[in-house]
Amino acid sequence: MPPLADSFAGRMRTYFREMFPLPRRIATAALMAVSFETLLARVHGVPVHLAEPGLLRSLWAVFGFLLMLRLMDELKDEALDRALFAHRPLPSGRVKREDVSRSLAAIALLYVPLHVGAGVGLLSAAAVLAYALLMFRSFFMPGRLRASLPLTLATHTPVIPLLYTHLVVLFAMRHGLPLRGLRLGPVLLLVAAYWAPAFAWEISRKIRAREEEDAYVTYSRLLGRPGAVALAAGAQLLALGAAVALALTQPVSARFPIVLATGCGLAFVADARFLRSPSRSTSRLAPFAEAALVGLMVGGCLA
Numbered sequence: 001m002p003p004l005a006d007s008f009a010g011r012m013r014t015y016f017r018e019m020f021p022l023p024r025r026i027a028t029a030a031l032m033a034v035s036f037e038t039l040l041a042r043v044h045g046v047p048v049h050l051a052e053p054g055l056l057r058s059l060w061a062v063f064g065f066l067l068m069l070r071l072m073d074e075l076k077d078e079a080l081d082r083a084l085f086a087h088r089p090l091p092s093g094r095v096k097r098e099d100v101s102r103s104l105a106a107i108a109l110l111y112v113p114l115h116v117g118a119g120v121g122l123l124s125a126a127a128v129l130a131y132a133l134l135m136f137r138s139f140f141m142p143g144r145l146r147a148s149l150p151l152t153l154a155t156h157t158p159v160i161p162l163l164y165t166h167l168v169v170l171f172a173m174r175h176g177l178p179l180r181g182l183r184l185g186p187v188l189l190l191v192a193a194y195w196a197p198a199f200a201w202e203i204s205r206k207i208r209a210r211e212e213e214d215a216y217v218t219y220s221r222l223l224g225r226p227g228a229v230a231l232a233a234g235a236q237l238l239a240l241g242a243a244v245a246l247a248l249t250q251p252v253s254a255r256f257p258i259v260l261a262t263g264c265g266l267a268f269v270a271d272a273r274f275l276r277s278p279s280r281s282t283s284r285l286a287p288f289a290e291a292a293l294v295g296l297m298v299g300g301c302l303a
Contacts, residue, residue, distance in 0.1 A: 008099055011094065011095045011096060011099050015090070015095045018088070020067065025063065025066060029062040029066060031294075031298070031301065032194075033055065033058040033059045033061070033062050034300075035296070035297040035298070035301045036164060036300060037055065037058060038050075038301055038303055039246070040168065040171045043183055043190070043250050043251070046175050054174040055174075057115060057118060057121070058167055061125065064107055064111050065111075065128060065163055068104065069135075069159075072104060072132065072136040075097070075100055075101065076138070078091065080216070084214065084216055108129060111125060111129050112125045112129055115170075118169075119173040120172075124165065124169040128163055131159050135155070135156055139155055149219070150222070157199060160195045160198050161195050164194050164195065165191065168182065168187055186249070189246050190242070192238065192239070193239045193243050194239075196235040196238040196239035197235065197263075197264075197292045197293045200232040200235035200236045201289040201293055203228060203289075204288070205286035206219045206220070206228075207219055207225070207232070207283060208283055209225075209274075209278045210225075212283060219231065229274065233271050236267055236289075239260065239296060240261055240264055243256050243296075243299070244257045255302040256299040256300060256302065259295050259298050259302060260295045260296045262295050263291045263293070263294055263295020267289050267291060267292045269288075270282075270288035
């Protein structure tokens with residue numbers, strides 16, 4: 001029997017520790033599911049029961065989705081990572097490609113069956129999985145996507161609203177609400193509020209100072225530093241506007257936009273600092289964009 005470090009379990013333990021820390025990602029999935037469904041409950045006037053077992057399905061929907069995307073990106077970006085991030089588990093050889101492939105296959109095979117009993121939620125789970133698999137296959141045009149970061153963004157961005165639409169369906173099924181009876185306007189505002197900061201984070205993590213630019217294609221190279229920062233900040237402002245609109249028109253606590261505004265404020269300060277003095281020490285905008293995401297989710301839990 002091989003030592004644990006040389007086994008599939010040992011190698012994947014290394015992978016998760018470095019690339020997908022399970023405690024943190026489970027907490028993130030729980031925050032996403034609980035906060036979003038808390039707001040859905042407020043909007044539709046139903047009780048919020050955070051201890052109800054059915055909420056575990058929503059947590060799985062988010063966690064399984066996040067893990068699938070991480071593993072898919074690992075396989076798709078293997079060649080690029082070997083050139084630019086050779087220290088990571090897969091490029092360094094500490095984790096094998098088949099380890100990642102087996103893990104991805106297991107999660108993909110479990111994703112839809114674990115929605116059995118969710119009514120139409122089974123179909124929306126299949127839609128999420130199908131779109132994720134299309135992304136993994138680069139929509140059968142890998143050359144075009146590889147050559148165009150904007151096209152990649154345009155084709156991959158819809159998966160986040162699709163995930164939250166799936167959570168809406170799970171919420172409706174669990175509470176016995178007909179899909180046609182859902183309040184479309186507020187639901188669209190909620191989906192926008194939750195999608196936009198994720199979009200901003202995706203942009204922010206690919207912004208660099210001039211001296212940091214290399215073979216890795218960034219939005220700061222494509223749009224210029226001001227243009228890339230404005231795109232990320234604009235998405236965060238969109239989320240804040242949607243949150244304010246919900247607080248003004250729905251039975252949603254003002255704590256939601258206030259806590260979100262705190263997180264967005266940190267991101268805006270970091271953006272301004274980077275634009276004023278672009279350097280390696282100011283270009284790390286992703287952690288501040290993540291603060292806006294955390295503010296969104298915590299604010300949603302407090303709504």
